[in-house]
Amino acid sequence: MxxxxxxxxxxxxxxxxxxxxxxxxxxxxxxxxxxxxxxxxxxxxxxxxxxxxxxxxxxxxxxxxxxxxxxxxxxxxxxxxxxxxxxxxxxxxxLRRMIQSMLDLPTRDAGEAQLERFDAPLTEWVMGRFLTELDRILKRGIRFDYQRVEEERPFLRGQLNVFAQLRQPPGRAHHFQVRHDVFVPDRPENRLLKLALESIRLATQHPDNWRLAQEISFRLAEVSASTRIQDDFRAWGTDSLMVHYRAIKPWCELILNRSLxxxxxxxxxxxxxxxxxxxxxxxxxTRWLRRQLPSDVRLRAPASSLSLCTHDGKPIFQLKPDLLVEAGAHRWILDTKWKRLNSADRDSKYGLSQSDFYQLHAYGMKYLQGRGNMALVYPRTTLFAEPLVPFHFDENLMLSVLPFDLDDDQLLGSDLISLPRHCKPTQGSKEPMAAFGAV
Incomplete structure (x- = not known):
């Protein structure tokens, strides 16, 4: 049951x-x-x-x-x-919105109305999205490719394989050893899609997903399932003729267990x-911040160019902040933490971890040379609805603790660290950027 x-x-x-x-x-x-x-x-x-x-x-x-x-x-x-x-x-x-961000999928594929209509557990939703994309590819037409075939025929087709023909025993001289090209859908991308489809056919319990999977299975009958997943993913085409396959690749990776x-x-x-x-x-x-920053601002996620110290002439203990924002000579460091804080509980240090502060101090000394602004980003909750008063390591290095509103997709209090953002200048204004997400 x-x-x-x-x-x-x-x-x-x-x-x-x-x-x-x-x-x-x-x-x-x-x-x-x-x-x-x-x-x-x-x-x-x-x-x-x-x-x-x-x-x-x-x-x-x-x-x-x-x-x-x-x-x-x-x-x-x-x-x-x-x-x-x-x-x-x-x-x-x-959860579905966050998975969309993890897969870096277009926003049009993750509308709120669509999420509300598909009221099913996560795996059924993932399988439904994969099937929808696969159905879209089939309607547009799957990619075929030429494959070289070497076989024995009772008649000459294509090119005669002279060396194989000369090795024929006398009693089989009337058979032809030939090689020719066939135009077939047996490509790495299609093999992976077939394997993911077969996994869905066995796993789905949603009637709509089961019906669509069965229908698509008949239309992919000519394609064999992949037996070398890693090799086929490495061979996934990225040329202009494969553009319509781009949207389905993250779903295929997720179902075939490569994303996490x-x-x-x-x-x-x-x-x-x-x-x-x-x-x-x-x-x-990360995905939200990438959309907010101007095109001339660089975001590295994560950054990993510096280490805590050197040993025997080589760097050791690599420092990897989650987010490093670079705008000219200015830098900002942000680190995300999935933990609920309590801004009223000063005695318990609001739920903050001392080890996180040690870590951010090391980031600031190495990546910012001890001067600049950093932030710890936590999810916004009813107990943590506004930024905390900033923490100062010294007069030059400051750390802010900011809430990220997952309902409205907004970083609250980012003006405290003066992050750059897209800004539509008014007529006559030359200001290219400003702080965003202020409380």
Whole structure:
């Protein structure tokens, strides 16, 4: 029996009856055991999926996405944006927008109305987007390519393979060894699309996705599925004739488990996709900032040109700030953190980490030479709705703690660090840039 369980990050799961909510849910014993086994494999790889709290409860960590268990349970883990007031629809819409940012897809493919209409778990939405793009490619026409074929024929076709013909035994001299080119759709891109399509046909439980996958499968019957995924992705064409394939590549990478190391295809038929939430938040802020900056301002995400020190004449302990903005001789450093702060809790330092401040100080000394503005960017919540009073390492180096509003896509308080932005000058004005996102 297929069961959908929808929760948020850090939710608690149990095998006993409980009042269902986004922060607490009941799962079957087999699903509980499968999650525990999966967590063991994550732990061996240096990650942690959940915490086991006794024998009856487990607590999820900060990974979001979908896990499908062999018993038919689909566990949907959504971002925990607010402590209170989050709804299933808003959490799904937020996660989908952030995945769009991670894949760097055009905004037209991620309209709010479309997200609201497709009210389905994350994997079904991902599969639906892939199928829609693939259907669009098929309507326009898939790319064919010439392939050299060497074979034996009872008649001459193409070019005679003289050396192979001379090696024919006397009793087969009436057969021709020929080589010729055939125009077929067996290209690396099409093989990858066929493999992703076959994965969807086995995994989808949405009737519309299943129907479209079956229909497309007949139209791709001539194409064989890829058996060398990495090689075929490296051979993916980028010329002008492959422009209409560009939109589907990120979806194909996501389904075939190349976009993130924690995107998993289980040994059973279920498709599971997991995303580290801090990485999604970083990519979302990066893409937003890239759209806001003027064309002559450079954004490096992440920057990795400097190290903390040298050892035996070589750099060691590389410094990698999430975002480095460069406008002429001016530089700004921004680091993103997926963590909820409390601007009223001064005694607990608002929930800030001392190690993060040490890290930002090192960034400022190396990348800014000890002079300039930096920012730590956290998600905006009801408890952290405005920037904190800036922190000063000294009179020349300042750190601001800024909230990023995920509902309105706006960085609040960026005027504190004077970030450049696009500015439409009024008539007679020559000012090329200004601060943006002020409170």
């Amino acid at each position: 297929n069961t959908l369980v929808s929760v948020r990050e850090y939710a608690r799961l149990t095998t006993e009856p409980c009042e269902a909510s986004l922060d607490r849910a009941q799962v079957s014993v087999s699903a509980f055991d499968h999650l525990c086994r999966l967590n063991e494999s994550f732990s061996r790889a240096g990650a942690r999926l959940l915490q086991v709290d006794g024998r009856r409860w487990l607590r999820l960590d900060n990974y979001v996405g979908v896990l499908q268990t062999p018993c038919g349970t689909t566990l949907e883990v959504l971002p925990k944006h607010q402590d209170h007031g989050d709804s299933l629809t808003s959490c799904r819409a937020l 190391p924690l995107a998993l295809l289980g040994t059973h038929s279920g498709l599971s996709l997991l995303f580290p939430m801090e990485r999604l938040f970083e990519q979302h802020v």
